[in-house]
Amino acid sequence: MHFSFDGLIFVIGGIYALLVACGLVQASKNPETNEIWRNKYGTMLKILSPLVILFGLAKFWGLFK
Numbered sequence: 001m002h003f004s005f006d007g008l009i010f011v012i013g014g015i016y017a018l019l020v021a022c023g024l025v026q027a028s029k030n031p032e033t034n035e036i037w038r039n040k041y042g043t044m045l046k047i048l049s050p051l052v053i054l055f056g057l058a059k060f061w062g063l064f065k
Helices: 007-022 031-060
Strands: none
Touching: 007 031
């Protein structure tokens, strides 16, 4: 089986985006800016970041050649 470590970048990025969207990780040092940003983009990231994680896992396992 061939592993492509390029997919790990997508997995790590997707996990980070999901953590920021849920408010577990702060995107900036200003709490007000974080709240505004999360209200604007949080819902979209909560939907897209799991898809990015799944794409990264598929790329890691070599399903895309």
